[in-house]
Amino acid sequence: MTATARIAATAALCAFAAPALAQEITINSFGGAYEEAHRKCVIEPFKTETGAKVNIVTAYSADAFAQLRAQKNAPQFDVIHFSGGQEIVAAAEGLLAPVTPALVPALADLYDFAKAGVARGEGPAYQITAIGLVYAADKVPGAPTRWADLLKPEFADHLVLTNITNGYGMVGLLMLNQIAGGTTDNIQPGLDSVRKLLDAGAVMVSTSPEIQAEFAQNDAWIAPYASDYAYTLKKAGLNVKFVQGAEGTPASFITANLVAGRSNVELASKFIGKELSPEAQACFSDALRYTPTNAKTVLTKEVAADVVYGADATKGLMRFDPRVIEAKRSTWTEAFAKAISR
């Protein structure tokens, strides 16, 4: 073969390869045990079924949202996951595209509250987790039952609080604020409460794996956190239980959202459909004890016992207005940093 013919043949082969190169999507995941379950329940099966490549960026919701805003003119994500209600603000800013029933038939099987804002662009919730009290059952003198128990002096040295850069930490602060008499307009009671707890000996962490380290190595007894992590700690061999606080149980809706302005809408929609499928939801509930949102999901009795399951149980969950949180996040982050600094 002459050189020209060889080059022409290579070019022709590359032309065939080009469509295959387009078969990739970029998503975000939350790292640690969550990302492992994400890979096992959704990403690997999706890759086998479609042959597409999935690029995973590890970023908590607040960071991912900041990135999405910064990338407004040239978005890099195809599917973006949020756990703190950021999808409401993102949709209002035009950063998300509505998920359509035509491309995602599984939408029809979701509970109504999980798909309330889909027409506006807010992605459907594919998991729900409850925020309550995670405690070491073998170490606490008496099992806690209310959020106010966090303020008990016997827990002072063994309390773990989470920075509000983490979605669950933000909800924890707002609950502490609520029981101290504050509202979302004024979080000063919550900040004072946190300051008092830190001065009494509580530890502040920023990420989920640090909570595990605190319970495993640093004699932590109690932390306001989510039910999914309580299960992760149990699986790691720690005698840890989760209880919903009597004053109220905020829910975190984990949503899958389609990013606007990207070209592979079909593939991204297929990915979201996979996350909404009963098999993936049952897999996630089994791995991390999340509440499924697809009404057709079937959980084993053992898993169902640990999970807030079914349309009725989920009605009792509360939610802080994500729009308010998003609008004030910047000021709150700075105020929080000042309140906790030594």
Next chain:
Amino acid sequence: MTDRRETWLLLSPGLVLLVVAFLLPIARMLVLSVQGPDGTTLVHFNRFFQDAYYPLVLWRTVYLSAIITLICMVIGFPLAYIMARSTPRIRLWLVIMVILPLMTSVVVRTFGWMVLLGRSGLIASSLRDLGLAGRSFQLMQTETAITLGMVQVLLPFMVLSLLGVLVRLDPRLEEAARTMGCSFLQTLRTVVLPLAAPGLLAGSILVFTLSASSFVTPSLLGGARIEMLAGSIYKNVTQTLDWNFAAAQAVILFAGIAALLIPYLKLGARPHG
């Protein structure tokens, strides 16, 4: 080709890289720091000084860096001296030992510190067994932890800067001082130290600037409650997306370091004209 043209051609790749990758981004950052919704403004700098919090962060960054530099000098000088006066084989092994911490990933190394310094780590439990510490004592999330972690990683810079200078010192100068009646320590103070001053200067500048601008180790070891300026800049860039304020903080950090280093450089340069 003339000599001059040749010089310029050889320099140009490096110059282009310097301009594109360094000067342009720095200029952009300077513009960002004074940019406001209605044009040039100093509001971001004002925000830095409006209460005690950020100046405290700046002060903490500066004095921790100074302490780290001092500790590195105190540990590094004797170590470099011994390395310079030993046989080449032993010197090689000592160099490997000093550089070894740098060969592991910074995150792995820092997590090692987290285990060692935690409540049930070696140091805390030993102190508790000796009765010297309370039940919930831990070194994690303290400034001590930051200092320990940073000294471990920055000591090689100090030692190797000093080694380069000390190795070239003529041993006969020390021998001459000894024959004239100086004790060993006096020789170190009056002969070796002044001659090693350029190495000390270079090493301490390296250690100071590196510790003032690092944020991975201080964030992991100091925790959420102890903030250094580089960590605050990172938070403003990636989490609150407040780029103007982050740029202002970066300019202030640079000004703070320059304000300390320029007199230090002048002081050190004097005896050597």
